[in-house]
Amino acid sequence: MSEHLDATGLLCPLPVLKARKRLMGLSSGSELHVLTDDPAAIVDMPHFCNEAGHTLVKSQEQGAAMLWVIRKA
Numbered sequence: 001m002s003e004h005l006d007a008t009g010l011l012c013p014l015p016v017l018k019a020r021k022r023l024m025g026l027s028s029g030s031e032l033h034v035l036t037d038d039p040a041a042i043v044d045m046p047h048f049c050n051e052a053g054h055t056l057v058k059s060q061e062q063g064a065a066m067l068w069v070i071r072k073a
Contacts, residue, residue: 002031008065012040016048019070023054024050026072031057039064 005022007015015036024034036045046066049056053073060067 002033005032005034007041008037008067010033010036011038012044013034014038015041016044019045019048020052021070022050023070023072029073032070032072034064034070035062036068037065041068045070 003017003022003026005018007018010018015034015038019032026032032047038044043067045059046056048054050071055071055073057069057071059069060065
């Protein structure tokens with residue numbers, strides 16, 4: 001199961017806060033696909049995953065944005 005979160009246009013710390021909230025409603029092993037365009041997300045998203053114990057499956061550029069795939073712990 002995967003969910004999608006469009007966090008474009010949001011600045012730090014909102015993309016991480018919204019991702020955390022969305023992940024809370026998902027079952028373990030589910031994936032959340034997060035789209036961001038905040039430059040700080042390059043540091044914030046991996047740090048959030050590491051601290052919360054989630055797996056950062058993938059991060060890739062999508063035009064001017066970044067796509068993050070997070071697997072819930």
